[in-house]
Amino acid sequence: MSAPIIWILIPFVIGILIFFLADEYAPFIGGGLSMALALIALLIPIDTALLLGSLSIKISTSIEVLGRSFILSTADGMLLVMIYGVASLWFFGAYAANNAKRFCSLGLMIVALLTASIAVEPFLYAALLLEMAAMLVIPLLIPIYQKPGRGVIRFLIYQTLAMPFILFSGWMLTGVETSAGDLGATTQVGAMLGLGFAFLLGVFPLYNWIPMLMEEASPYVTGFLLWALPTFTVIFALGFLDRYTWITTSPQLSSAIQFAGVLMTATAGLFAAMQKHIGRMAGYAAIAETGLIVLAMGLRSTEVVNLTFLLLIPRGLELAVWALSLAIIKRKVYSLRLSEVRGLARKYPIAVFALLSAHLSMTGFPLLAGFPPRMGLWQELAGQSLSLSFWAFLGILGLLVASIRAMAVFVMAEEGTAWSINESWMHILMLGIGVAGLFLVGIFPQVLQFFLASLPALFEHLGR
Amino acid sequence: MNMIAWIIVGLMLVTSTVILINYDWRVSLGALGAQYLGVFFLSTQHLPFIMGAVKLIAGWMVVAVLGMTRLGLSGADNKSEETFLPRGQWFRVILVGVIALMAAGSTTRIEETIPGLGLQVVAGGLFLIGSGILQLGVTSDVLRITLGLLTMLAGFEIIYAAVESSVLVTGLLAVVNLGLGLTGSYLLISGAFTSEEYEEA
Structure with a gap:
């Protein structure tokens, strides 16, 4: 699987799905997913093969969309830890604020789009995202x-x-x-x-x-x-x-x-x-x-x-x-x-x-x-x-x-x-x-x- | 071809003036729809036909979204809620004239600095950017602000199409246009219902 799918596409799609959930589950799913994404970024380096028993895991760096690339390289790993780590705090905290479902749903989509803005090449297109x-x-x-x-x-x-x-x-x-x-x-x-x-x-x-x-x-x-x-x-x-x-x-x-x-x-x-x-x-x-x-x-x-x-x-x-x-x-x-x-x-x-x-x-x-x-x-x-x-x-x-x-x-x-x-x-x-x-x-x-x-x-x- | 392009620039002058001075939302949205025809024509001077068509279709979708939303809302046009002075139509026509003069004055200089863009493309783009920003400066009505942003963006798209022909950019700009239309619709609807009415719905 490629890094942009894990840190951009998956949170975006789950952000949409959260909208259909009950209010009380949204902060835990939003916060839990963000925490999991931060941990993955911390533990599994991008573009490096990891051998778990007979299983080899490697997160590739890029995907191509309409002729342009979205790239999250090894150097972006710590940035992703920081982004999704802090985002998880916000989503867990939404439990205490009003309308947690809408916050976690749209919040996850926003964080995913913003992550796409650091991944897009040429980087100028980030302005659109x-x-x-x-x-x-x-x-x-x-x-x-x-x-x-x-x-x-x-x-x-x-x-x-x-x-x-x-x-x-x-x-x-x-x-x-x-x-x-x-x-x-x-x-x-x-x-x-x-x-x-x-x-x-x-x-x-x-x-x-x-x-x-x-x-x-x-x-x-x-x-x-x-x-x-x-x-x-x-x-x-x-x-x-x-x-x-x-x-x-x-x-x-x-x-x-x-x-x-x-x-x-x-x-x-x-x-x-x-x-x-x-x-x-x-x-x-x-x-x-x-x-x-x-x-x-x-x-x-x-x-x-x-x-x-x-x-x-x-x-x-x-x-x-x-x-x-x-x-x-x-x-x-x-x-x-x-x-x-x-x-x-x-x-x-x-x-x-x-x-x-x-x-x-x-x-x-x-x-x-x-x-x-x-x-x-x-x-x-x-x-x-x-x-x-x-x-x-x-x-x-x-x-x-x-x-x-x-x-x-x-x-x-x-x-x-x-x-x-x-x-x-x-x-x-x-x-x-x-x-x-x-x-x-x-x-x-x-x-x-x-x-x-x-x-x-x-x-x-x-x-x- | 050049003559047609100049006619299109003239059409955009008329449509953006109509958007600026007319208080009937139906007329304004009709003018915006016609404006996207001009955007399509001028952007296809540098982009392939299909990519220009994306701009046209996205623009018309925005017009449809805004139109349907406004149709569902009761109440007259927001003329009385305008807080900016002076409010007269002639004042706005003069402002459009100033923008048109500024665009005309800058067009040749920009064409000299960045050769190959085409005078009509630069003139049309600059005029739409100017009138969009002007619209933002003279209104506090949500629909008219959305129209101003869309007009400004349309002008930018015409010029940017001449320097950047990426499919991804065209797609993302279409999404931004649609997003602006949807955001404008959301802002138009918000406040129209009480929280109780919303819960019931």
Whole structure:
């Protein structure tokens, strides 16, 4: 059997089948399948024959569809472990969120399409698969009985606008390669490519749909979207940087990438500090973190790949814990405005603790998962530009202020309110695993080395 | 052949203007259907007939999906819900004129930069991209936003067909068009029912 069938076709088909199952089985099938796919990627290397007694197993690398190839090579193995491992957390967590069947069904199909985006050759066609995944997110965000808000419409528009820019700039890039030194053409391509990724990643000011979505859609689904799409977009962007090395060697383009990242982090951090809605705070925190990832990608360093993945891996965990906590709290209070969640620490102590842990982790608080990658990033960034470091630090400070405000409101209970645990055992289990993961990665960051050691092999030139 | 291609560009100018200024969804969808004929003709300047036909059929399927969905919804056109000012039709006609002038101005320069695309292909593609984006900027109605996205994508497809003739890309673009149509239909339907009505159905 070939790798694209195992990690793309099978989850996609099972995603469709889950839609016909009962609500209570969906998280276990979705989560179990994702876990199994992560384990297969971990235990069985792609394109290597394994002998089990008289049985020989070999997963081939590619399949051909309409004259083009979908290839998942040996180097993609660890990436697949990471993707399906984090996806399984989201699907198991769906048990605690509303409408698990729809989430697991569409979620699996989205992850399968996004995996196809890293497998397709030429890799430029990934833009089309990212657009398809974005369209599948829409029914997940808006239930059929809910009127679509501005956030979801903007999300659809921005993702659709990104695709032509990226496809066309990809075609233009081949021309630029053959006429190296043509400054006009380079500028045009850079602008088109930049616009495409600005729409995809939500670079300032194109991220306005994210806080809107956090208000109008389920926080759990929006959290999943904020994990899945940027993760694969970043891998796609790294593919561009690897294929067209002149982008990173050009000081202007490299500075533009860094500037975009810092602008995202600084503005999102400052906006987060001013929010009166904990969902919107989470949205801005996700934007700020995407900004840090963009900043890491723009570094003129051999550590680009390591730093980017060091930021990406804990992000999945942080967002999962944060979104699940928000979903649990939203069941109780309906609106996530600060005035509505006042004093909830005494009624939902575990959800509130998990939420604050995820929030503090995103601010880079010591002992939490977000701390080691930020340390690495500061170290590299401070060596290159102190002014960029200052603005990025300002954004992180904004997130910290937001977390302190949220904490103050959560503990502001009326006098005499008794402490009680209202989360279900499943909520406690899922949140417990998530928070334990945040501390584990924060205290022992070397556990990530297992992934990071092999991920640079995905790229030929980047980080070498 | 050149003259026919220019007539097709003119047809697309008319159809996209109709989509932009007309509030009757039946007329707008009819114009979109006619627009896909133009897309078919211009993309077959560089693509084989069959691949152009895929674009035409996918486009018409999108029109059918949107039409059937809108037909099933009660209520008048959303003219009153438009929040963008000014709303006048003449204002939009002037905007279309600006887009047409910009497209005409850019066409020769792009043809010089990328020779072989064909003036009609570039002009038609650029005009559709421009009017699609214009549509996105002047409306908040879901159907009209979907029409804007489809128009923009149609323009892109015309130009991209000249530089990329892969079967997979043509297939994926057709899926993206169908997906946009289905997503637009879903967004049109959503909110039309209460959760109780949905559970009963």
